[in-house]
Amino acid sequence: MLRKRALVAIWIAALAACRAVQERSSSAAPADRPYVLVLGSAQDGGLPQLGCEDAPCAAARVEPARRRLVTSLLLCDPRSGKRWLFDCTPDIGAQLERARGHPATRTTEGPRPPLFDGLFLTHAHAGHYGGLLALGREAYAARELATWVTPRFARFLAGNGPWSLLVEERRLVLHELAGLEEGDGLDLDDVGKRVELAPDLFVVPFLVPHRDEFSDTVGFEIHGPERTLVYLPDIDKWEAWDAFGNAPTPRRIEALLARCDVALLDGCFFADGEIPGRSMADIPHPFIRESIERFSSLPSPERAKVFFTHLNHTNPAADERGLAARQVRACGLQVLDEGRLFGL
Ligand SMILES: [Zn+2]
Ligand SMILES: [Zn+2]
Numbered sequence: 001m002l003r004k005r006a007l008v009a010i011w012i013a014a015l016a017a018c019r020a021v022q023e024r025s026s027s028a029a030p031a032d033r034p035y036v037l038v039l040g041s042a043q044d045g046g047l048p049q050l051g052c053e054d055a056p057c058a059a060a061r062v063e064p065a066r067r068r069l070v071t072s073l074l075l076c077d078p079r080s081g082k083r084w085l086f087d088c089t090p091d092i093g094a095q096l097e098r099a100r101g102h103p104a105t106r107t108t109e110g111p112r113p114p115l116f117d118g119l120f121l122t123h124a125h126a127g128h129y130g131g132l133l134a135l136g137r138e139a140y141a142a143r144e145l146a147t148w149v150t151p152r153f154a155r156f157l158a159g160n161g162p163w164s165l166l167v168e169e170r171r172l173v174l175h176e177l178a179g180l181e182e183g184d185g186l187d188l189d190d191v192g193k194r195v196e197l198a199p200d201l202f203v204v205p206f207l208v209p210h211r212d213e214f215s216d217t218v219g220f221e222i223h224g225p226e227r228t229l230v231y232l233p234d235i236d237k238w239e240a241w242d243a244f245g246n247a248p249t250p251r252r253i254e255a256l257l258a259r260c261d262v263a264l265l266d267g268c269f270f271a272d273g274e275i276p277g278r279s280m281a282d283i284p285h286p287f288i289r290e291s292i293e294r295f296s297s298l299p300s301p302e303r304a305k306v307f308f309t310h311l312n313h314t315n316p317a318a319d320e321r322g323l324a325a326r327q328v329r330a331c332g333l334q335v336l337d338e339g340r341l342f343g344l
Helices: 002-024 055-062 092-099 126-135 151-159 163-168 238-242 253-258 288-295 323-330
Strands: 035-040 072-077 082-086 145-149 172-176 195-198 201-208 217-223 228-232 262-266 306-309 341-343
Touching: 035 092, 072 092, 072 195, 082 195, 092 126, 126 163, 145 151, 151 163, 151 172, 163 172, 228 253, 238 288, 253 262, 288 306, 288 323
Parallel strands: 145 172, 228 262, 262 306
Antiparallel strands: 035 072, 035 341, 072 082, 195 201, 201 217, 217 228
């Protein structure tokens, strides 16, 4: 009986915490403080995915509401009219349409105004920087767009075509995220130096263990005047992070959750065995099932901060009306929906 009462109390607390987060992430864009607009929530291949005839992809072709664009965020500051893109995806065309009017105070002049005031890129996997090609001479021909990447990612872009042409022609101006390389003065939490966008708005990168063929990988903390949002679309496994890097203390997802208000986290796959005929050890991500289990010991306000993003086309939680998404919500966590706004 007591156990049942305790469970009901936990459930009510979880619902209240969810409601609090939802209220703070309402659908109206704040006019007086920065906010984040979710432009995409799918894994690099999008939903529907090329050549996939399975039910979720087939349904998404028929019903646009089931479609998910590749993971990306727009950070807007209505006080200055500025905006910054986080990850530049192959879906950038559709995402620019979604970004129209954000922020409402944005004014642009001339025939080819800047699309953004800067780009922040997490890593060199197709979905996270493939859209850069649309900024080149053959398409938008951007001019001197500030692009924040790790030093290794900067070397890759500057040293390899076709990206190098974007750098040579100053379509992009690369800015290296500082404080992330070994011997570069890491602090206790193994995070890099902040990039200031306004006196009370700044971005802090942090290193993440992830397949690193061409670049290393970062996530971003976006600190606003009142709230902090974490963007962490790709990580190999939470356990890989527990003993990662050269910081004296292990970096743990729980520590990151403790110091943010909203966390958009890697929810690529729901469970093992999701991709027939392919070893999922080759493409490690925390399964949502593993995250549910790991986060189950956290208090409900901590769990209510979590929104899963970077959903693979095979992930049953991508269907917000389905059983898997309901399971996620029943555990006090959420699946990220596109178009959502988070006030900072
Ligand atoms: Zn990815
Ligand atoms: Zn990746």
